[in-house]
Amino acid sequence: MKLLAFLLQTGGHMAGWRHPRAATGALTDIDYFTGLAQVAERGLFDAVFLADYVGYHPVKSADLFAGIESPKLDPALLLAVMGSATTRVGLIGTASTTYNEPYDLARRMATLDHVSRGRAGWNIVTSTMENEAHNYGREAHLAHGDRYARAAEFVDVVQRLWDCWEDGAVVGDKAAGRYTDPSRIHALAHKGAYFRVAGPSTVPRPPQGHPVLVQAGASDTGKRFAASFAEVVFTSHPTRQSAIAFRSEMHALLAECGRTPESLKIMTAITPIIGATHAAAEALQRELDEMIPPAIAISKLQEYLAGFDLSAFAPDAAFPTLPAEMMQGQNSTRDRVVAMARREDLTITQVAQRVAAGRTSRTAVGTAADIADELQDWYTHGAADGFVISPPFLPGGLDDFVDQVVPVLQARGVFRTRYEGRTLRENLGLARPANRFDTDPSLRAKPEIW
Numbered sequence: 001m002k003l004l005a006f007l008l009q010t011g012g013h014m015a016g017w018r019h020p021r022a023a024t025g026a027l028t029d030i031d032y033f034t035g036l037a038q039v040a041e042r043g044l045f046d047a048v049f050l051a052d053y054v055g056y057h058p059v060k061s062a063d064l065f066a067g068i069e070s071p072k073l074d075p076a077l078l079l080a081v082m083g084s085a086t087t088r089v090g091l092i093g094t095a096s097t098t099y100n101e102p103y104d105l106a107r108r109m110a111t112l113d114h115v116s117r118g119r120a121g122w123n124i125v126t127s128t129m130e131n132e133a134h135n136y137g138r139e140a141h142l143a144h145g146d147r148y149a150r151a152a153e154f155v156d157v158v159q160r161l162w163d164c165w166e167d168g169a170v171v172g173d174k175a176a177g178r179y180t181d182p183s184r185i186h187a188l189a190h191k192g193a194y195f196r197v198a199g200p201s202t203v204p205r206p207p208q209g210h211p212v213l214v215q216a217g218a219s220d221t222g223k224r225f226a227a228s229f230a231e232v233v234f235t236s237h238p239t240r241q242s243a244i245a246f247r248s249e250m251h252a253l254l255a256e257c258g259r260t261p262e263s264l265k266i267m268t269a270i271t272p273i274i275g276a277t278h279a280a281a282e283a284l285q286r287e288l289d290e291m292i293p294p295a296i297a298i299s300k301l302q303e304y305l306a307g308f309d310l311s312a313f314a315p316d317a318a319f320p321t322l323p324a325e326m327m328q329g330q331n332s333t334r335d336r337v338v339a340m341a342r343r344e345d346l347t348i349t350q351v352a353q354r355v356a357a358g359r360t361s362r363t364a365v366g367t368a369a370d371i372a373d374e375l376q377d378w379y380t381h382g383a384a385d386g387f388v389i390s391p392p393f394l395p396g397g398l399d400d401f402v403d404q405v406v407p408v409l410q411a412r413g414v415f416r417t418r419y420e421g422r423t424l425r426e427n428l429g430l431a432r433p434a435n436r437f438d439t440d441p442s443l444r445a446k447p448e449i450w
Contacts, residue, residue, distance in 0.1 A: 001379045001414055002265055002386025002428060004092065004234075005040040005048045005398060006361075007033070009069045012271045012390030012397075014300065014356035015291035017069045021396030027071040033078050034085035036395055043402030044416050046427050047090025047121060048082065049214075049234075049388065050075040054099050055131030057303055068296065076108050083116035090424035092121035092214055092232075097151040099127060099136050103197055105154075106161035109211045110203040118207035118423030123214040124229070126151050148221045150194045155213070155229050157197050160188055160443075162210050163435045164200035186437050208425045209432040218246075218333075226264070227253035231430050234388050236269040236361055238340060243268055243383035265428055268384040269361035272371045273392055274400045281365045288392055289353055297352035304337050304355055315349045361390045368404035375405075376414050 010017045010026055026032035040048050052075045057068075075093035083091050091112065095105055105122075113120035126147035133141040142150065169184035188199030215230035217223065226233050227250060237243035251261045273288070275281030294315060302310055308326050319341035327334075341351045364374050378384055391397025409415035420427050437443050 001375065001384070001409070002267065003043075003045045003415070004090075004232075004267055004386070004388045005036070005043075005045045006269065006388045006390040007036050007048055007050055007394065007398075008390055009394075011069075011393035012361055013273075013288045013392035014297070015288050016391075016393035016397070018291045019288065019393040019396075022393035023395060026394075027069070028073065030078070030081055032395070034082050036398060037082040037086045037089055037091075039395060039398050039402055041086045041089035043398075043406045044419060045089055045389075046386070047092045047119075047212075047424055048079075049092040049121075049123065050078060050094060051123070052094035052096075053125075053127065053129060053132060054096065055129045055133075055135050057129060058131070058307070076112060079120070080112055080115055083112070083119060088119075088419045088422065088427070090119045090121055090212070090427065091116055092123055092212070092424075094123040094125055096125050096127040096132070097154040098142060098147055099132055100154075102154050102157040102195055103161065103199075103201070106158040106201055107203050109158075110162055110201065110206045113206035113208055113211045114203070118425070120206070120208070121212035121214050121232070121424055123216070123234070124151065124155060125216070144219070145221065148217075148225055151225060152228070153192045153194050157188070157190055157192070157195055159210055159433075160190070160436065161197070161199060161201045162206055163437055164188060165204040166435050166437055167205055170204055186443065205435065208423050209435065212424050212428065212430060218336075223250060223253060226250065227257045227259070230264060232265045232267055232428070234267055234269065236336075237383070238336075238362060240378050240381060240383045243378060244381065247382060247384065263430070265385040265430070267386045267388045268378065269388040269390055270375070271361040271363045271390045271392055272397070272401055272405065273363060273365045274368055274371060274397075274404060275365075276367065278366050278370060281367065281370070284392075285363070285365050292353060292356045294349060294352070297356035298348065300356045301337070301348070301352040304333050306334055310348055313348055315352075316347050319346055319348055319351055361388070368400075368408055371401075371405050372408040372412065375409065376412060379414060 006012060010022045016022055023032050037048050052072055079091040079093050109120055109122050130141050164186045166184035169181050171178050171181050185200050188197050190197040212231050213229055214232040214234060215226045216234040217225055218235060233250065235246060237246060247266050250264065250266060254261060254264055273281050273285045275284055298310055302308060306326055308322055313320055337355060364371050375387055389401055391401060406415065410417050425432055
């Protein structure tokens, strides 16, 4: 199985930052991030994974805002330094196609791939928060369909920018006075619905050809986008059965796009709460859950329900039926929360605690062997190609997983005992993409048009 370490602030649990074993004031401390990368590499993880957004979630009071772990540094800069402190673990960072330009993003990710010697990955998001739009001079966020249409053109342009330098374009022939071979460097002259990009990039082709493309959309549009572009899908499922169904659906969509199952790794998010005994793990879960202020949990739930106001309902009331207009459109997170509430007949507070406790992950509670049992069960039954491990608190939770769970998985023969290669692609078992200017000479433009 493959493993990614999801370094979500100082814990994947909403109250993880309050736990004694969570780092304090660490989110602007580079030693915190490099230390996590080194632990992940010691555990032979395929990559570390940094989430990002360029705005704030809506909050209705200063007290609510004060209880949320909100600082976020630029992931590309963090990953570059984390890469200098490691040699093998991959470096996946989030960047939005809605609030970036293709040329800048292509250059940034290609640079990260060069300086890390082939370990970069890009988590593609289209963004969801209105505050992000306001920070970029827009009155409102783009509609769901428009965001994905822009994203498709964005990714296509980025991939062509990565390809515009063919392998071997840098000659470095001192005797002949030729630093480059211009016949191997190509312009784009792209004019699309959203972007106009002349090209070429100033950065030679990345060591991996393309940094690994990661995506987490679970709507119908998001899944089709992933089938077209993604090489790793980050997903979350409440049951093994739903995970198997999702993986089967993605494989069918891949076939429609002319791709094979081997070209996409489907990774399910898990928050492991580990104890010396099952009872100790359950006690740790209760301790963490009790540290979540109820108002923050309900605020997070409202966010997941597309802003539906729950203030008119008693916290211990049965989960309400959302108005029909609130259920319109594609919103996989909203639909998953509503389905869980209906399936388990939960109150508003119970749903809010579940949402806040796991953020975007399924929680697995037990001993190291129990956690390994669940991961192995899902993996061997075809529910996932691997897992995105989101420890409830950091760095302690990642240490526990590496020191306790990884050896069990290795002893059972379902996880590596050494890295297979040096690049992220090699370790994930993904092919290096062909350069489209090599495979389709008609795309080549003369240098004069630069």
